[in-house]
Amino acid sequence: MKGGNGTVIPLHVNQKGNLKITTQQSRAKVSPFAASFATLVLLLLCFGMLITLIYFNVGDIGLEVLHLLRTNDSVYMAEQEEIKNTGNNLAAKEDELNLYEKDLKRKENDLLRREDQLIKAEKDLQEKLELASVALDELSSEGDSLQELVEIYRSMEPKTAANIMARHEDE
Numbered sequence: 001m002k003g004g005n006g007t008v009i010p011l012h013v014n015q016k017g018n019l020k021i022t023t024q025q026s027r028a029k030v031s032p033f034a035a036s037f038a039t040l041v042l043l044l045l046c047f048g049m050l051i052t053l054i055y056f057n058v059g060d061i062g063l064e065v066l067h068l069l070r071t072n073d074s075v076y077m078a079e080q081e082e083i084k085n086t087g088n089n090l091a092a093k094e095d096e097l098n099l100y101e102k103d104l105k106r107k108e109n110d111l112l113r114r115e116d117q118l119i120k121a122e123k124d125l126q127e128k129l130e131l132a133s134v135a136l137d138e139l140s141s142e143g144d145s146l147q148e149l150v151e152i153y154r155s156m157e158p159k160t161a162a163n164i165m166a167r168h169e170d171e
Contacts (some may be wrong), residue, residue: 054066
């Protein structure tokens, strides 16, 4: 804008009566619905363009995208299978561990039972040895008595010894 004597007046300077521009008039009001709708249309347009590129295989982009999607899906499925197998292996190892624990407890109980049997057999053997020792002592004393009796019978005449033995048999 030019003034009366050829001077330029800047537009940003608000002079009374010269410029009636306000900031409210320069901004346009857009409703949130319209902004959301415009954003949705833009996204659908971009998605449609991507689908078109894939469908018509422009510059082999479609094949690359499909290959990437298949590769990602294959990797995901392989990872899922590996996780499943690991879980199954873990469960199998847990079952095997439980069986080993049960077997170990059974063997421990069997060992304790056999140890008790061995202690009992040792006590029985000790008692039998004591009884055998007592019986041996008794038999050796009887053997000594019999030996003395035999010596006495030998020293006698055979007829007298036969008479004594016959009396013992009658009794």
